[in-house]
Amino acid sequence: MKAKxxxxxxxxxxxxxxxxxxxxGSARPSENALRLASAFAADLIEALAAARRVGSVLIVSARGGAGFASDGFDCEWILDSGKNLNTAAEAGIAAARAHHPDRGAVVLPADLPLVRGSDIDEMLDTADDHSSAYVSDRGGTGTSALTLRPDFQGRPRFGADSAAAHRRNGFAPLPVDxxxxxxWDIDTxxxxxxARPFGFGPRTEEVLENLLRETAIAPASGP
Incomplete structure (x- = not known):
């Protein structure tokens, strides 16, 4: 059996x-953006729960883990300090290693609503061959996943041109299609x-459908 x-x-x-x-057409753009972002995160965490290579999930968030836990799955939460994505990722890696020092860690930003459990497994099977690795986003400059084996001490470098920054700091590019x-990280x-034609997770699809319905009737329901 392959390691978790x-x-x-x-x-x-x-x-x-x-x-x-x-x-x-959204009347509450910030609120609705948060609704979508929360749905993205929930769908990603469900995908992680379905992945055979994932043994636990640790959420680093300012809002707590409510609504994200999966029945029968080890899902934990720690408070995000609010500084930036790298600080949050480092806190999560440290906590994950404290709980499971023999496991590799994989960091996935929460904006990946197309991902399924089999996609995670495929990526981690490839990551087994590297002490550390990254997956670039579709544009090739950002980073949509980061893997670190237990003995690797490099730090996350999310942000502008993060793919190049990770490569300079010892992370190997994973050969992902x-x-x-x-x-497919979703920013706009x-x-x-x-991305929608490729099939979102159920929470993202439900929230998006509701938002499109709301914006369609907004002009008739008030100023």
Whole structure:
């Protein structure tokens, strides 16, 4: 049996989450962006719960773990300090290693609503061959996943041009297909529209459908 991994999901979970994810015609853009961001996170965590290579999930968030836990699955939560994604990822890695020092850690930002359990397993099977690795986003400059074996001490370098920063700091690029769901991070409404035909998780699809219905009737329901 292949070794399990600890998964870390940083999720800001505040009103400023996904400020660029604005549904056209929305009367409450910040609130609705947070609704979508929360649905993304919930679908990702369900995918992690379904992955055979993942033994536990640790959520780093300002809002707590309520609504994210899966029945019968080891899902924990620690408080996000609110500084930045790298600080949150480092806190999650440290906590995961304290709980399961023999496991590798995989960091996945919470904006990957296309991912399923089998996608996670496929990526981690490839990551087994590396002490540390990253998956670049569709654009090739950002990072949508990071893997670290127990003996690797490198630090996350999320942010502008993070793929190059991770490569400079000892992380190997994982050979993941350009169309792989783990590369589809969703930052804007255009991203959302482009990704939808490939099939979101159920929470994301439900929230998006409700938002589109609300915005369609907004002009008739008030100023």
């Amino acid at each position: 991994w600890s998964a870390i999901v940083p999720f800001r979970g505040t009103a400023g989450s996904k400020s660029r994810l604005i549904v056209p 350009p169309a792989h769901p783990v590369r 409404y255009d991203d959302l529209v482009a």
